[in-house]
Amino acid sequence: MRRSSTYYDKNDGLKKGAWAASEDQIVKDYVKKHGIGKWGKLTRETGLKRCGKSVRLRWMNYLRPDIIRGYIKEDEEELIIRLHKLLGNRWSLIAGRIPGRTDNEIKNYWNSTLKRKLEQENHLEVFKDEEIKEDLPSSVAAADEENPRLTKNNVVEDEDHHRQHYDVDVGVGVGVEATNNNGIGDDEYLRDDLWWNNFIVDFNDTQLDVSDFQTDFP
DNA sequence: AAGGAGTACAACCGCCGAGAA
DNA sequence: ATTCTCGGCGGTTGTACTCCT
Structure with a gap:
């Protein structure tokens, strides 16, 4: 753990900084008993002097058993x-x-x-913004240009708050799903679909092993 | 050997969206 | 319909460690 200095925030009295092994154990025990989520409840019930967000972060980035270090x-x-x-x-x-x-x-x-x-x-230079936009589906790139916001669940919101929803699975060999919930034109939608398929074809040309990847979104 | 610069990474911050009250 | 709370996300910071001179 890199941060070693721990301190108590004078505003809320909560502990900040590096986590102690005992705090990790409290979180692990609670999760084992009650499952993940309800981080605020965890802090209240265990008396852990951390904010819920901090606990969640610790779990997601460090304590989760499936993490490969x-x-x-x-x-x-x-x-x-x-x-x-x-x-x-x-x-x-x-x-x-x-x-x-x-x-x-x-x-x-x-x-x-x-x-x-x-x-x-x-x-x-290959990864500069402009070229990323060229690579993206036209509707996505346009939204980014006007109002660079990608909301949860891959909802792209443009300047007029029109939303297009992409349930996209780019898993290798799994196929592509792209659903449009906001009625963009069929042609544009088709182009986007083709774009994703092209990406998958490109992906399949690599030497990467299919079994290396998850097949569903988290 | 010392210390300054660079690197790695854990943790915090602010914003946003979803859902509950 | 509005407000509040919580969880999730990307950006950023702080600090231990490593490398270089």
């Missing part, structure tokens, strides 16, 4: 690069495609290692 493998790195090109800084979506890795871990890895590595290899 250790070096990012070469195939994982390649997948991160590809998914980042596709999705941009949507770390949770990217993490959802890489079992055992957290969004925070991927984000850190990108910011501290990959970004620099790609810069050094003179490949970074």
Whole structure:
């Protein structure tokens, strides 16, 4: 754990900073008994001097039993690069495609290692915003241009607050689903669908193993 | 050996959306 | 219909560790 200084916030009296093993144990025990979620309830019932958000973060990024700790493998790195090109800084979506890795871990890895590595290899321009937009479905790119907001569940909201909902599965060999809940034109929708399919074809051309990936969204 | 610079990564912050009250 | 609470997300910060001079 990098942060060692712990302190109590004078405003709310809650503990901040590095977590103690005893605090981790409290969270693990509670989750084992009651399941995940209800983080606020957890702090109230256990007397843990942490805010619910902090507990959730600790669980998601560190305590979860399915987390793989250790070096990012070469195939994982390649997948991160590809998914980042596709999705941009949507770390949770990217993490959802890489079992055992957290969004925070991927984000850190990108910011501290990959970004620099790609810069050094003179490949970074490929990932600049403009080119990402060119790669995105037209409706998504347009929304980003006007009002760069991607809401939950892949809902893209444009300047007029028109929303398009993409239930997208980019799993290798799983097929593609893209549902449009807001009546965009069939042609545009078809283009988007083709775009996703092209992505999958491209993906399938790689040497990556299908079994390496999750097949459903988290 | 010392210390400054760079790196890695855990944790915090602010914003937003969903759902409950 | 409105307000409140909580969970989720991406961006950013802080600090231990490592490398370099």
